Amino acid sequence: MTPSSTAMSTDNRFRLSFTVETDGVGLRDFLADCGISRRTLTAVKYKGGEILVNGEEKTVRHVVRTGDRVMVIFPPEKPAEGLFPEEGELTILFEDDALLILDKPAGQATIPSRDAPSGTLANLVAGKFRAEGTPATVHIVTRLDRETSGIVCIAKNRHIHHLMSEKMKAGGVCKRYEAIVRGSFSEQHFFIDKPIGRKEGSIIERTVRPDGQRALTEVSVLETDGIPGKEISRLSVILHTGRTHQIRVHLAHIGHPLEGDTLYGGCAERISRQALHCAGLSFSHPLSGVAIEVTSPVPEDMRAAGGFRR
Structure with missing residues (x-):
């Protein structure tokens, strides 16, 4: 059951579609097999999401049939309290509907703190999401210390964040x-x-x-x-x-x-x-399963510090 994500011009909520391959399964169990947690289903039910079967809204008690098309429309997300969207330059290494992978410079914090309430990577990503009309907060999958440079992975939806977290626990992210x-x-x-x-x-x-x-x-x-x-x-x-x-x-x-x-x-x-x-991040995409491998060159200050031939 490989999901596909789609977007609509009049509704930019994140959504996934699945095709049922086993007859007579309860919708709740079917979605659990698709990796959607109970917590996510609760958010879908009470915070502005929808579950559609063949275009009609259904509850999780509905029984699906082989060939049914199930669509989960996730509720819009608001930026976390204290995370203020800001404009600024981002170095994007990979992006699709689910993930945003960036190259963070040394000296920039990943998330706001008492010492660094603004100018962080998360502030700039929140600004990017606002400018593009992406109804999501910033879900940091892989975090770096302020003075560590390189690759940071961000999920564009709480469900994708959950899938990536589970993948990391299982050793599926290098x-x-x-x-x-x-x-x-x-x-x-x-x-x-x-x-x-x-x-x-x-x-x-x-x-x-x-x-x-x-x-x-x-x-x-x-x-x-x-x-x-x-x-x-x-x-x-x-x-x-x-x-x-x-x-x-x-x-x-x-x-x-x-x-x-x-x-x-x-x-x-x-x-x-x-x-x-x-310098490197590799994993299978949480939706498509396609192998993703992203690299970042070592910055000049480290090359100078090592004095190596490259």
């Missing part, structure tokens, strides 16, 4: 980072499997601790350069879990903090921010 660290490595490919939790006395820092949440990081050494004792290494890093500051904490724990990451012991001589960039 995020690849590039990092610059001080020192050389005896192994060219290895895993760091250490639990991470909040550092005592800090609301920001994380640390490896026995009672933390499991965190698994895969590291490949791409290149090492420099004289003995003062080497710089370029790493490819894949996250298998998504803990706060995971790459920064794990690399610092093994004695190789990110260049520029002074919070975790890195040196700021070569670069003024943590040398970390989300």
